[in-house]
Amino acid sequence: MSKTIIISNRLPVKITKNNGKYSLQSSEGGLATGLGDAYKNGNMLWVGWPGIDIPPQDQPQIKERLAKMNLVPVFLTQEEINLFYEGFSNEVLWPVFHYLVTYARFEQVYWDSYVSVNEKFAEATQSIFTEGNKIWIQDYQLLCLPSMLRNRLTDTTIGFFQHIPFPSFEIFRLIPWRDKLIEGMLGADLIGFHTYDDVRHFLSTASRLTPVNFSSNIISLNNRQIIVEPFPMGIDFDKFEKLPLQRQVLAEIDNLQTEKQGRMILSIDRLDYSKGILERIRAFELLLQLHPKFIGEISLFMIVVPSRDTVAQYKELKEKIDQLVGNINAKYRTLDWVPISYFYRSFSIQSLSALYSAADICLVTPMRDGMNLVSKEYVASRRDETGVLILSEMAGASKELNDALIVNPNNIGDIMNAIVNALQMPVEEQKRRMQSMRALVKKFNVNRWVNNFLSRMDDAKLLEHSLRTK
Ligand code: G6P
Numbered sequence: 001m002s003k004t005i006i007i008s009n010r011l012p013v014k015i016t017k018n019n020g021k022y023s024l025q026s027s028e029g030g031l032a033t034g035l036g037d038a039y040k041n042g043n044m045l046w047v048g049w050p051g052i053d054i055p056p057q058d059q060p061q062i063k064e065r066l067a068k069m070n071l072v073p074v075f076l077t078q079e080e081i082n083l084f085y086e087g088f089s090n091e092v093l094w095p096v097f098h099y100l101v102t103y104a105r106f107e108q109v110y111w112d113s114y115v116s117v118n119e120k121f122a123e124a125t126q127s128i129f130t131e132g133n134k135i136w137i138q139d140y141q142l143l144c145l146p147s148m149l150r151n152r153l154t155d156t157t158i159g160f161f162q163h164i165p166f167p168s169f170e171i172f173r174l175i176p177w178r179d180k181l182i183e184g185m186l187g188a189d190l191i192g193f194h195t196y197d198d199v200r201h202f203l204s205t206a207s208r209l210t211p212v213n214f215s216s217n218i219i220s221l222n223n224r225q226i227i228v229e230p231f232p233m234g235i236d237f238d239k240f241e242k243l244p245l246q247r248q249v250l251a252e253i254d255n256l257q258t259e260k261q262g263r264m265i266l267s268i269d270r271l272d273y274s275k276g277i278l279e280r281i282r283a284f285e286l287l288l289q290l291h292p293k294f295i296g297e298i299s300l301f302m303i304v305v306p307s308r309d310t311v312a313q314y315k316e317l318k319e320k321i322d323q324l325v326g327n328i329n330a331k332y333r334t335l336d337w338v339p340i341s342y343f344y345r346s347f348s349i350q351s352l353s354a355l356y357s358a359a360d361i362c363l364v365t366p367m368r369d370g371m372n373l374v375s376k377e378y379v380a381s382r383r384d385e386t387g388v389l390i391l392s393e394m395a396g397a398s399k400e401l402n403d404a405l406i407v408n409p410n411n412i413g414d415i416m417n418a419i420v421n422a423l424q425m426p427v428e429e430q431k432r433r434m435q436s437m438r439a440l441v442k443k444f445n446v447n448r449w450v451n452n453f454l455s456r457m458d459d460a461k462l463l464e465h466s467l468r469t470k
Pocket of ligand 1: 139
């Protein structure tokens with residue numbers, strides 16, 4: 001079987017340093033949690049950044065440690081972290097692709113560093129590449145990499161998958177380096193997004209910015225053909241379904257059920273302004289204000305996982321969340337009830353599983369989200385088929401999970417009404433909705449996603465051969 005080289009900005013594990021000692025932790029975010037499981041089962045190598053600036057003298061030991069896990073580090077300097085990662089990736093592409101353009105800072109130094117770090121990834125990949133390897137590039141931090149690798153390794157199959165939304169042309173065209181980004185992506189043979197809308201936006205953008213033709217979902221460019229398709233990402237359903245049977249998880253569920261004050265709404269996100277965290281808290285506050293009968297009867301269990309907290313907008317968001325939660329708790333708490341249990345840290349997978357199992361409602365209301373795997377993890381964890389998922393129409397997952405209560409995340413009244421509906425929903429209806437969502441999440445799981453993508457890469461290769469021999 002041919003080996004696949006996965007390349008993403010972040011490896012599925014990140015290195016942390018405490019008292020001069022390095023240790024490994026799982027990375028956060030949909031890409032790492034979703035693909036992290038699939039890669040362990042497969043014949044794969046993974047190239048990426050280990051998450052901190054590691055001085056040159058320590059790099060060999062880190063390299064050796066990671067090699068045992070089939071991971072290949074690309075080391076970034078502090079300057080590259082500032083300009084490429086925090087700068088271009090997270091202060092240009094992230095806000096623009098999530099339609100939050102006012103957050104973007106179009107700095108030339110960010111772009112220069114983005115190009116040179118993409119080259120660094122190309123070099124690292126080329127150095128481990130052997131004949132017959134397939135290359136699968138992940139996400140928006142590496143948009144120039146497909147064509148850089150196409151130039152270096154002419155005869156290989158290159159796939160690219162973007163985990164975040166692809167915006168409409170009217171938004172994308174604002175980026176000063178828009179043509180270069182599209183040209184970079186078009187180095188791939190197969191380009192995948194989570195939803196059909198992303199595909200549509202990409203095709204129309206590519207046709208306006210470059211001299212390509214496309215018929216249906218196939219782009220023709222300089223004697224090459226590029227397939228562009230939706231591949232909605234799944235999760236490891238079996239893992240999430242079985243976790244609540246583990247002894248430790250059972251004990252935690254038990255604990256939560258006894259400690260729980262009334263019914264529980266669960267909210268889990270990375271710290272990010274695209275996740276709609278403030279609006280969600282305001283909707284909960286509105287509920288307490290307009291439906292005081294729920295005071296003491298319902299609480300919001302809110303986990304915010306630290307992320308990108310060196311970027312100014314993320315720091316500000318954290319302060320706003322702290323303040324809002326503080327105000328609501330001070331205003332509404334009683335001697336034996338707290339409205340919002342707020343945690344700013346990550347939780348083990350076992351604790352998350354216990355929370356998913358104990359939560360009556362899961363509230364997932366991003367302003368924009370490529371897919372959103374938390375919604376799928378909640379569904380997979382509901383072994384007894386009860387529970388209600390409230391899901392933003394702006395999350396890719398809403399295209400599949402039609403049986404969730406779908407809301408507009410900007411409409412705080414809409415979210416509040418959905419919470420009221422969820423609280424009043426008869427168990428039979430909860431089960432009917434949950435059963436159909438579980439069947440879907442089970443069928444379209446992460447293995448299927450990986451296999452679909454890799455087999456479409458084979459089709460792309462065949463298409464290319466047929467063109468050459470014409
Ligand atoms: C999202 C992105 C990933 C990213 C993750 C965590 O899921 O699609 O590419 O790795 O967020 O963000 P971070 O900046 O910490 O890598």
